[in-house]
Amino acid sequence: LLRELYTCDGAGTLICRDVYDGIRKATDKDVLGIMEMIQPLMDAGILTHRTHADMLEELEHAYVFVRDETPMACGMLVPHGLDHAEISCLAVQQKYRGRGRGDLMLTYLERIAVQAGITNIFVLSTQSMQWFMERGFEEVGIDSLPRQRRERYNWQRRSKVYLKELRSVQEVVAEELFLNAD
Numbered sequence: 001l002l003r004e005l006y007t008c009d010g011a012g013t014l015i016c017r018d019v020y021d022g023i024r025k026a027t028d029k030d031v032l033g034i035m036e037m038i039q040p041l042m043d044a045g046i047l048t049h050r051t052h053a054d055m056l057e058e059l060e061h062a063y064v065f066v067r068d069e070t071p072m073a074c075g076m077l078v079p080h081g082l083d084h085a086e087i088s089c090l091a092v093q094q095k096y097r098g099r100g101r102g103d104l105m106l107t108y109l110e111r112i113a114v115q116a117g118i119t120n121i122f123v124l125s126t127q128s129m130q131w132f133m134e135r136g137f138e139e140v141g142i143d144s145l146p147r148q149r150r151e152r153y154n155w156q157r158r159s160k161v162y163l164k165e166l167r168s169v170q171e172v173v174a175e176e177l178f179l180n181a182d
Helices: 002-006 028-043 052-061 101-115 129-133 169-179
Strands: 021-025 062-067 070-080 084-092 120-125 138-140 160-165
Touching (some): 101 120
């Protein structure tokens, strides 16, 4: 009963007027929750270091998966020119990993990209390479990055670059269905 009353993971029936969980644009009210979520990943060197101020500056590109207004996953879609965008800061709260929320965030960001006319999305990764490859990304050289992003590439992190071509929302949905067929 206490878990039902004091957490956002209850198991009963919920009747509410507002959306209980879903993905939306991040707001300044989400920054603290996002920072708490990504801090262990930054400490481990998995995510690029960001300060609270950096996050506020990049907030226009950030999305969150929330349950009862608590951020459970996050990701950024940063446009680079007319046809490229970078997916960055993709993270899921530790206790919710392995439940498909990372896939959900990635697919949502892909849909937003397609709707914006983006045809190529890329990620820079030092540790999650296999996960991205399983989702249709292909390893490419640093020369494949848009010029302005290539100029900011951090050679000390030695991230690998993964690129995915987006064709249509239907293709994104079909891939999502395939990944969730288990």
